[in-house]
Amino acid sequence: xxxxxxPPPAARLGERLRSLPLAxxxxxxxxxxxxxxxxxxxxxxxxxxxxxCLLNAAFGSGYCPGCGLxxxxxxxxxxxxxxxxxxxxxxxxxxxxxxxxxxxxxAALWRGGPSAGVERALRAGWGLFFAAALAAxxxxxxxxxxxxxxx
Numbered sequence: 001x002x003x004x005x006x007p008p009p010a011a012r013l014g015e016r017l018r019s020l021p022l023a024x025x026x027x028x029x030x031x032x033x034x035x036x037x038x039x040x041x042x043x044x045x046x047x048x049x050x051x052x053c054l055l056n057a058a059f060g061s062g063y064c065p066g067c068g069l070x071x072x073x074x075x076x077x078x079x080x081x082x083x084x085x086x087x088x089x090x091x092x093x094x095x096x097x098x099x100x101x102x103x104x105x106x107a108a109l110w111r112g113g114p115s116a117g118v119e120r121a122l123r124a125g126w127g128l129f130f131a132a133a134l135a136a137x138x139x140x141x142x143x144x145x146x147x148x149x150x151x
Contacts, residue, residue: 016109023105029098033077043071065137069094090136097129 036045043050050071055064072091075084084091104122 016112019105019108023102023109026098026101026105029073030077030095030102033074033095033098036074038071038074038078043074089139090133093129093132093136097125100125 032045036043036050053064053067056067066088068088069091072084072088073094075081075087076092077095081092
């Protein structure tokens with residue numbers, strides 16, 4: 001069996017540099033989600049109001065599949081799971097994905113790049129995430145139509 005040699009130091013540095021902004025972005029999602037103030041209609045951080053939904057501004061509430069997602073993710077991070085699920089059915093996946101990304105990219109920073117097993121897990125994880133997001137979004141539109149939750 002052929003023995004694999006480690007990648008050259010320049011390649012490891014390139015992998016680390018690729019993982020650094022992704023790890024920082026994942027950490028920022030988690031920290032900001034804990035610090036943001038959330039109510040039924042908006043999310044604010046130190047007096048700054050959260051992003052404005054262009055679909056909501058153009059067509060009114062209820063037409064955007066992501067309506068309430070930011071507030072739902074922040075509520076999940078703050079331990080208010082019931083309120084998070086009522087705001088948007090996949091809001092709890094955002095912090096879960098950010099935590100997973102922080103672990104994976106933090107490990108890549110530490111080790112010099114992701115292992116083959118981590119690469120496979122990432123590909124499988126993204127596929128699973130998008131399938132779950134699509135199903136939950138469809139369920140959300142139906143739920144909004146039946147008034148079982150509101151953004």
